[in-house]
Amino acid sequence: MNHKALKRIPLNKLMDLKVDYAFKQLFGSEKNKDITIVFLNAILQRTGRDTVKEVMFVNQEVGGEYEDDKQSRLDIVVKTQMGELINVEMQLSNQDDMFKRTLFYWSRLYTAQLQKGRGYRKLLPTITINICNFTIFDEIKHYHSTYHLYEDTMLERLKPKDDVLEVHFIEMNKFLKAWHQEQLNPLDDILARWLLLLGMVDVRKEKVYNDIYQELEELAMKDENLLEAFNEWENLSQTPETIIAYQSRLKAILDEEARLDDVHEKGIEEGVKKVAKELISLNLDLETIRKATGLSIEEIEELRSEM
Structure with missing residues (x-):
């Protein structure tokens, strides 16, 4: 493989994958399903979940409970071969409502399984993964936190048949800090490779981390999925229709922040x-x-x- 195989367009032309539109185009597309599966397994293996072998993309809207509610489409929702629902949300901006929003989205996705004539026993685990470009837990140093239901006194997790709630928070700023301090080894850590991909471009700072790019070059020589993702990222970043949609979404995010x-x-x-x-x-x-x-x-x- 050519050592410069990744670089076909100027790095500053690449979309910031932390903008939800770009993230959904890369990880929420049927043609990139293999990339999505690898990415999900890199996260879920840390909590002992069964390996995801197949996914089906699901369009899922939440909201609309009351007359004035706006409909909101979840970023990425997939159903696995086991029937489990996984929602992946990319959050560029901190609106100070992450916990409540997460539980609301989780609850709507969980209850959406319940169909007329089917009992509660049929409800399957629902998993939410939040990738956040800001700090959520000041007191926690590691970048990947997971939450389940536990009994308060014994700190014992629910039995597998009732263990239906799993929530992940990945804080990108903590991850990048750990990587820059050489506390991570992406060669042995699959999740770290994918988070480097997400963290390489910072549209707010108008910055591309060239040291991350150089590491991704080395990793892509050994990881075909990563190379495929990078190539698809480049394609998205030079397609006129996606560029216009990306810039429009970015403007909406920045306007809301302001x-x-x-x-x-x-x-x-x-x-x-x-x-x-x-x-x-x-x-x-x-x-x-x-x-x-x-x-x-x-x-x-x-x-x-x-x-």
Whole structure:
């Protein structure tokens, strides 16, 4: 294999696979099913799940419970040869609702199995995998966390027949930090190879990690699935239709982030003004209020005149 086999287009033209549209195009496509299966097994082998040998892609929408609810299509949903449902979600932005959203999505997918005339015994395990481009657990150092149902006192997991809930969180920033600190060996760690693929491009920073690319080159010489994924990634990144859809989705994500940041900033600003007004009502001097709130003397005087 040519050592430069990966590089056919400039690296800065590659899509950021942490943008859900690009992620779905690569891992949620019928023609790339073999890549999807390898990727899922790299994650699920860590919890002792049976090997996924075959998957069927399922279009699954959640929401619409109430009149004003918006419909939301899950990123990737597959049904395995055992009938288990797996939902993979790529999250570029932190909207501070990850836990509740995860449990909502999981519950809707789990109950969607229940058909008229079939008992609850027929419900099969449902697995959610969240790949997040932000920190979720400040107190946990490792990048891959898994959750199941346990009894509180004995910390004993449910028996296999009742063990229907499994939730994975993969935090990309922790993974990249561990890799840069040489705490991982992707040659022996299949999941690490695939996460390097996801982490190589950072669209927000307008950056491509060339050291990751160089390692992927070496790994692809020994891993045909990784090479296939990289080639498909390049194809996606130079197809006009997918480029337009990708850029449109990226703009929507960044616009929503800006909107949430604006709401957050306004909330902080209003909170500071409220504190300032309370201090003004206590007849504290302007300099004390300035130091306590960070507002300028002019802003404090304006608030006092409004009161």
